Amino acid sequence: MTFIDFINFHIVPGVVLGSIYAVGAIGITMVFGILRFAHLAHGDLATMGAFIALSTMGLFGASPWVGLPVAMIFAAAIAVGIDKTFYDYLRDRPKILTVMASLGVALMLRSVVQVVWGVDSTTYQRGIVRPDEYFGILLRDRELYTLLAVATIVIGLEAFLRKSKWGKAMRAMSDNPDLARLSGVDNRHVTMLTWAIVGALCAAAGFLLGLNNELNSMMGWHLLLPMFAAAILGGVGRVEGALLGGLIVGIAEELSVLILPGQYKAATAFVILLLILLVRPRGLLNGKVL
Amino acid sequence: MSALLSMQAVRGGYGDADILQGVSITVAPREIVVIVGPNGAGKSTAMKAVFGLLHVRGGQILFDGDDITGWAPNRIVKRGVCYVPQVDNVFREMTVHENFEMGAFLRKGDLDAAYDRVYGLFPDLRAKRKALAGDLSGGQRQMVAMGRALMLDPKLLLLDEPTAGLSPKYMEQIFTITRDVRDSGVSIMLVEQHAKQALAFCDRGYVLATGANRHEGTGAALLADREVAQMFLGG
Numbered sequence A: 001m002t003f004i005d006f007i008n009f010h011i012v013p014g015v016v017l018g019s020i021y022a023v024g025a026i027g028i029t030m031v032f033g034i035l036r037f038a039h040l041a042h043g044d045l046a047t048m049g050a051f052i053a054l055s056t057m058g059l060f061g062a063s064p065w066v067g068l069p070v071a072m073i074f075a076a077a078i079a080v081g082i083d084k085t086f087y088d089y090l091r092d093r094p095k096i097l098t099v100m101a102s103l104g105v106a107l108m109l110r111s112v113v114q115v116v117w118g119v120d121s122t123t124y125q126r127g128i129v130r131p132d133e134y135f136g137i138l139l140r141d142r143e144l145y146t147l148l149a150v151a152t153i154v155i156g157l158e159a160f161l162r163k164s165k166w167g168k169a170m171r172a173m174s175d176n177p178d179l180a181r182l183s184g185v186d187n188r189h190v191t192m193l194t195w196a197i198v199g200a201l202c203a204a205a206g207f208l209l210g211l212n213n214e215l216n217s218m219m220g221w222h223l224l225l226p227m228f229a230a231a232i233l234g235g236v237g238r239v240e241g242a243l244l245g246g247l248i249v250g251i252a253e254e255l256s257v258l259i260l261p262g263q264y265k266a267a268t269a270f271v272i273l274l275l276i277l278l279v280r281p282r283g284l285l286n287g288k289v290l
Numbered sequence B: 001m002s003a004l005l006s007m008q009a010v011r012g013g014y015g016d017a018d019i020l021q022g023v024s025i026t027v028a029p030r031e032i033v034v035i036v037g038p039n040g041a042g043k044s045t046a047m048k049a050v051f052g053l054l055h056v057r058g059g060q061i062l063f064d065g066d067d068i069t070g071w072a073p074n075r076i077v078k079r080g081v082c083y084v085p086q087v088d089n090v091f092r093e094m095t096v097h098e099n100f101e102m103g104a105f106l107r108k109g110d111l112d113a114a115y116d117r118v119y120g121l122f123p124d125l126r127a128k129r130k131a132l133a134g135d136l137s138g139g140q141r142q143m144v145a146m147g148r149a150l151m152l153d154p155k156l157l158l159l160d161e162p163t164a165g166l167s168p169k170y171m172e173q174i175f176t177i178t179r180d181v182r183d184s185g186v187s188i189m190l191v192e193q194h195a196k197q198a199l200a201f202c203d204r205g206y207v208l209a210t211g212a213n214r215h216e217g218t219g220a221a222l223l224a225d226r227e228v229a230q231m232f233l234g235g
């Protein structure tokens, strides 16, 4: 195998997959950092976002990309609604209760998806797409647009967190919640804003996974492990860390087929998660202690 | 004397037990009041009571004409009291300037004057405005914490052991700045471990022990008091 083949067959798919993991992992790390619990409904919310995009596309009969902003808005509203309906009541109780509640929410979301959209696999677009060549690197349109979409999302989110008043309030709440409250930051506003952003990120991750792969009611659930591995690898609470972690997990999964049978691809994330917890529990970029 | 802050026989605690068993402290406008006492005496707790972080079960807290007993902290902040906790008092992963911005979170309008004021009080921080607060030395971090609290232009500033763990040089600097802050029109309530130095520089002081007032008076009078000297100042 030549070097360029190695890039095209392993690194390119790894980067595309990893950038999708990253979008999901950023949401996980934000919930961890600001609301301080592991959100197990993250994957199934992504599934729902993917299917909302599918229906939107069917409605307008247009490119699947029309579905992305619509799905992001719906998923943001759903996430805020879930918080108000379930998690909010558990706010002052031990966090493990909210984690368990989020598992229940995951099952509920999946059931809704299965009732509304069925259990069969489907795709946004049929047919085989041939990749184009860019300086020897083979890239399909959808892969190129996926990378551009992820870059836009990450840059937009970073700008919001670094420059805007409420973005700074979210970082302050993640950094030192007591001091944020002493400074007059309203916890409820930050919580709502966090869920809106996290919901939108979930939908984006689900949509991009569906676009590059296929849609089915379990797609998000299977996304959960690599997303958590990526978030913890990068350092809990660190957006840049989740991006880095996502890329590493994605590339590692694609490289694993060089030494392991393909069925073990999904176990790669698990191994990474175990290793990082053993060797460097605060993650590559020194996140919060779990 | 019309006091800015007046705690009258305050009782209360975190859970069911009363940590404060009748604490009375007053702070006049433009006055620096120091609270000293042995570890666990309830100094920090008394300060948290003012800021609404405690279940107050008896007594009254009056501030600038209002009875603020039982008010929530963010209402007290808006009323003009700012609090610098003893530990974890900066946003470590935010820059110095962002810490100040968070201090002014509740303020609307032009903040240039407020920034000029804090950078004027802490000129060393001007060069470090883009540095992360968590990367600064202990003394500079304490200055960031005070600056954050001053961004809201409070009438009363509560400082819990701002010199803990600092070198004598930084301690002097913090005291000097505290006086500058007072001279700019802010009253200050200060908890201190360094009792001797603090009593020497304050206007008035209180000695607390086991959740109650033990002694009070001008700093000089307390320093001269033999019992105070023996109990808390190491003879």
Ligand SMILES: Nc1ncnc2c1ncn2[C@@H]1O[C@H](COP(=O)(O)OP(=O)(O)O)[C@@H](O)[C@H]1O
Pocket (backbone or CB within 6 Å): B014, B015, B019, B037, B038, B039, B040, B041, B042, B043, B044, B045, B046
């Ligand atoms: N958050 C808290 N919850 C329960 N008890 C506390 C808390 N903080 C302090 N205490 C208790 O209150 C008493 C007074 O503490 P504190 O006010 O911090 O003392 P000081 O500041 O004078 O050293 C101590 O017995 C301490 O154990």
Ligand SMILES: [Mg+2]
Pocket (backbone or CB within 6 Å): B043, B044, B045, B086, B160
């Ligand atoms: Mg204390």
